[in-house]
Amino acid sequence: MVELSRGDLHVSVWDPVATSMNFLNEVAGRYPDAISLAAGRPYDGFYSVDDVERYLRLYVGHLRAEGLTDERVRGLLLQYGRTNGQLGSLISRMLDVDHGIAVPAEAVMVTAGCQEAMVIALRALCVGPDDVLLAVEPCYVGMTGAARILGVEVVAVPEGDDGLDPRTVAEVARRVRAEGKRPRALYVVPDFANPSGASMPVPTRRRLLDVAAEHDLLVLEDDPYGLFGLDDEPRPTLKSLDTDGCVIYLGSFAKSCFPGARVGFLVADQVVVDEAGGRTLLAEEMSAVKSMLTVNTSPIAQAVIGGVLVEADCSLRAANQDKIEFYRHNLRTLLTALEDHFPRSGRDGHGVRWNAPAGGFFVVVDVPFPADEKLLEVSAERYGVLWTPMSFFYRSGGHRALRLSCSYLEPERVREGVRRLSRLVADVS
CATH class of the missing domain: 3.40.640.10 (Type I PLP-dependent aspartate aminotransferase-like (Major domain))
Incomplete structure (x- = not known):
């Protein structure tokens, strides 16, 4: 059989930026019971095969x-x-x-x-x-x-x-x-x-x-x-x-x-x-x-x-009024859950903070440790929650931050996902 050197293939085949999403999907597949705050996909409940x-x-x-x-x-x-x-x-x-x-x-x-x-x-x-x-x-x-x-x-x-x-x-x-x-x-x-x-x-x-x-x-x-x-x-x-x-x-x-x-x-x-x-x-x-x-x-x-x-x-x-209201509620749920599980009295000393977007699907959380693929694996296996390393979105940087998505889940799953994330942060900090 023919064997090819990876170095002889175009950089886009093995580029870490391009393969990062494949890694997320692979981790999600190996830990199907983990709550995914990584997926930026729309909520399934809006769709029916009959609609086609x-x-x-x-x-x-x-x-x-x-x-x-x-x-x-x-x-x-x-x-x-x-x-x-x-x-x-x-x-x-x-x-x-x-x-x-x-x-x-x-x-x-x-x-x-x-x-x-x-x-x-x-x-x-x-x-x-x-x-x-x-x-x-x-x-x-x-x-x-x-x-x-x-x-x-x-x-x-x-x-x-x-x-x-x-x-x-x-x-x-x-x-x-x-x-x-x-x-x-x-x-x-x-x-x-x-x-x-x-x-x-x-x-x-x-x-x-x-x-x-x-x-x-x-x-x-x-x-x-x-x-x-x-x-x-x-x-x-x-x-x-x-x-x-x-x-x-x-x-x-x-x-x-x-x-x-x-x-x-x-x-x-x-x-x-x-x-x-x-x-x-x-x-x-x-x-x-x-x-x-x-x-x-x-x-x-x-x-x-x-x-x-x-x-x-x-x-x-x-x-899209029903979707607009759903995603609004989910984003507010995510931001409230972060406030609940990372109270200000504790998070300031640990270097945990996040932005408060005016809409959309995503929130970025800064953490006091490297949020990399290795930690994501631990997060999925031991804590049952997935997120996206922000380093995936930088040429060089974003190593101490993670992206949370609130679009794909029911609100109660968003809250539970943040609770699990708070346990990970407490244990790693």
Whole structure:
């Protein structure tokens, strides 16, 4: 049998960042009775297998109401389809209704999950070895992993206690240019980021857009959690504030609909001019990249999501009120449980503290010891609780912090998970 040296394989095969999620899944599989405060997946109780057929029928009814024949409907659902997808009009309307983002349907590309959107955007924008991606740190491993697969250098822009500072973005961009490289794009999650939970104040969003324009940066805005704030305070997306056309918006239906459909999208309405003066939208140009990755996003999966949008009259904010309330309650439960099991009288002396996000799924807990894979194994086996080492989200750092997720569990399991975590911290400190 042929034997291959790992050193002869691409770094993305064995990169610790890319394999970290596999490690978490493997530990969870070996300790199935452990409470997982690691998983950032949506709560299962919102989903039913019967919904798939119902949404399919809703979408088919929508197509017929639009005047499409049965033959045409059959072709749309069961054949290869348009590379950029068939939901552009519905998504464009949803963006306008829910987020105040006004873009034409042609600016929307439907992708096989938001992860594919990240790969496509990076591949299209980063042309040569001197093109680099600036990314907020700590950073979602999906983006850093995509960059590693493509061979795109990632330069960290560290978050402060109050989230990303536009002045830091400007400083990093200037430094990168001084090194002879081109900072091509900036990746950021403005609302309730994974993993930090940080949110960007509206004035900061405006300043960030000014910095992007000044430094010729495209902004990759990832918005998977924007619906799930602890309150109804309007938080405008960067894309809705963008007057210079520098924001490419990355969206997902995993949290607002259901993750099994694996449908995401990107919005790229920037104008591309060719040598002859022809003008197209960036999303249309990117279709060549997508066609070589997945040909097109599953039309059947698109139809299911299309049915959700039709039923919701293209307002996922209105359609997700039950999920919004559930995740709000769970985040409050997690924060209250931390207060209960780590009382201030004891935690200050032990160096335990955490942030209080204004929404989303995640809380970061600082601890006075290394929170690494070895300790996670002990935590799962002896204490029956899982969490995510924050070091997974840094190039170098985050070794004394862990991420807790509150999305996947019933509230009482969240409380019990924190109780078990408190025993681990007490014993290790």
